Amino acid sequence: MSGSDKPELIINGKRLDGRGMDELRDIRIEAKVIKNAIGSAYIEWGNNKILAGVYGPKEALPKHVSDPERAIIKCRYAMSPFSSLEEHGRTGPNRRSTEISKVTKETFENVMLLEQFPGSEIDLFIDVLQADGGTRAAGITAAAVALASSGIPMSDIPYAVSVGKVGSELVLDMNKIEDNYSDADLPLSISPRTGDILLLQMDGNMTKEEIKRAIEMAKKAGQKISDIQKAALKLSYERTLEKYKI
Amino acid sequence: MQRIVVPGEKLVNTPIRIENTISDKNGTYACVLGYFDEEHKTVIPLEGLWQPRHGDSVIGIVEEEKANIYVINLNSPYKGLALTKFIDTDLSVGDIVSATVKELEKGGTVMLLKPMKLNGGKLMAVSSSKIPRIIGKGNSMLKQIMDGTKTTISVGLNGVIWLKGGNIDLATDAILKIQDEAHTHGLTERIKTMLGADPSNQVK
Numbered sequence: 001m002s003g004s005d006k007p008e009l010i011i012n013g014k015r016l017d018g019r020g021m022d023e024l025r026d027i028r029i030e031a032k033v034i035k036n037a038i039g040s041a042y043i044e045w046g047n048n049k050i051l052a053g054v055y056g057p058k059e060a061l062p063k064h065v066s067d068p069e070r071a072i073i074k075c076r077y078a079m080s081p082f083s084s085l086e087e088h089g090r091t092g093p094n095r096r097s098t099e100i101s102k103v104t105k106e107t108f109e110n111v112m113l114l115e116q117f118p119g120s121e122i123d124l125f126i127d128v129l130q131a132d133g134g135t136r137a138a139g140i141t142a143a144a145v146a147l148a149s150s151g152i153p154m155s156d157i158p159y160a161v162s163v164g165k166v167g168s169e170l171v172l173d174m175n176k177i178e179d180n181y182s183d184a185d186l187p188l189s190i191s192p193r194t195g196d197i198l199l200l201q202m203d204g205n206m207t208k209e210e211i212k213r214a215i216e217m218a219k220k221a222g223q224k225i226s227d228i229q230k231a232a233l234k235l236s237y238e239r240t241l242e243k244y245k246i
Numbered sequence: 247m248q249r250i251v252v253p254g255e256k257l258v259n260t261p262i263r264i265e266n267t268i269s270d271k272n273g274t275y276a277c278v279l280g281y282f283d284e285e286h287k288t289v290i291p292l293e294g295l296w297q298p299r300h301g302d303s304v305i306g307i308v309e310e311e312k313a314n315i316y317v318i319n320l321n322s323p324y325k326g327l328a329l330t331k332f333i334d335t336d337l338s339v340g341d342i343v344s345a346t347v348k349e350l351e352k353g354g355t356v357m358l359l360k361p362m363k364l365n366g367g368k369l370m371a372v373s374s375s376k377i378p379r380i381i382g383k384g385n386s387m388l389k390q391i392m393d394g395t396k397t398t399i400s401v402g403l404n405g406v407i408w409l410k411g412g413n414i415d416l417a418t419d420a421i422l423k424i425q426d427e428a429h430t431h432g433l434t435e436r437i438k439t440m441l442g443a444d445p446s447n448q449v450k
Contacts, residue, residue: 038293038295039293057295057323058323059323059354116297117295117323118354119323120324149293151278151279151291151292151293151294151373153253154277154278155253155254155275156275157253157254229252230252230255234250234252237250237429240427240429240430241430
């Protein structure tokens with residue numbers, strides 16, 4: 001598509017869905033939604049709807065992938081065939097989902113205390129039911145809640161968010177249409193306790209200053225995401241506590 | 247004062263050594279979803295996985311029989327191994343056994359001591375972090391269920407519970423209720439009411 005066909009994404013200082021430049025979409029997270037899994041979470045991030053489930057730790061199979069010093073994580077990110085208007089016909093792994101599974105796995109390898117389960121594997125499944133841009137960030141955010149709710153020790157609950165560039169403006173948390181026609185996209189995953197960046201990918205071009213500003217924007221919005229994650233984890237237990245308050 | 251903490255949440259401003267936490271020079275942080283007791287400085291996990299330790303009593307199912315060893319499924323990432331020379335009775339695949347952990351070996355296997363066959367009965371699996379609550383202080387909760395239902399119950403720290411005789415359904419319900427409400431106050435009283443209220447539980 002030539003440049004002139006690009007739709008205008010910012011009109012009168014507002015984005016197409018009425019948000020400001022550094023505004024997140026609405027986020028709602030529910031923890032412990034799948035009874036058979038040891039940990040699970042469901043996230044609604046704008047129009048994204050994603051389920052994450054954790055199984056294990058169990059014996060790592062096949063034997064040659066196991067690590068006698070620590071547990072390994074196996075992650076599977078997948079988009080449902082009905083998740084978006086575009087063709088996602090086959091549900092099997094494709095080039096895109098293999099990449100996202102890999103970066104998600106590496107995000108969590110940095111915050112989980114895997115040495116406590118030598119020789120075992122932890123299975124992490126992320127299924128996108130409805131997609132509207134930024135599913136990899138929303139998937140990591142949901143998976144972090146799912147892993148925390150499973151009781152597997154981890155040093156922090158990471159969150160993820162993407163920052164994009166439209167013209168000369170930096171915009172936070174892009175949706176599908178912005179993602180398709182933006183000049184750059186920078187998904188970030190950050191550990192809120194230490195401020196470590198666990199994932200940083202970039203599609204398009206940004207200057208050094210823009211990247212610095214983008215990281216600042218992501219960290220500022222991250223506090224909000226982090227609070228929602230923590231509230232979701234506590235909610236189910238507080239509900240029972242409330243019931244039997246003395 | 248107790249409060250629910252999540253991984254990464256700051257507990258105290260100084261690095262101190264508490265179970266289920268990590269620390270750096272700025273403070274101590276929880277690393278599990280759990281209950282933090284500010285007075286006693288302990289973190290009790292709300293969800294959790296069993297970590298084998300010497301002396302843990304466990305319950306499992308014989309999965310495989312080899313020349314001089316039994317492989318026992320412990321409902322965990324670890325496989326239990328029991329040497330046949332220490333066992334008087336013959337075990338076969340599918341038998342339920344209770345045993346004591348000797349040690350966790352490299353490669354994820356657990357060496358077991360004193361395996362004992364449990365005849366008949368039913369097995370149920372619960373979250374292993376709830377086992378201390380199911381047992382209760384000085385066996386109080388377990389004794390209450392056993393007295394109330396006339397069921398023989400044996401609890402493995404790996405989260406497997408063996409039940410036999412009496413009102414098994416009621417005992418199962420009581421254990422599941424404890425599992426769901428382990429973090430609340432006044433649970434012993436509610437279990438007492440639950441066991442007393444069931445009409446099928448009247449001893450003839």
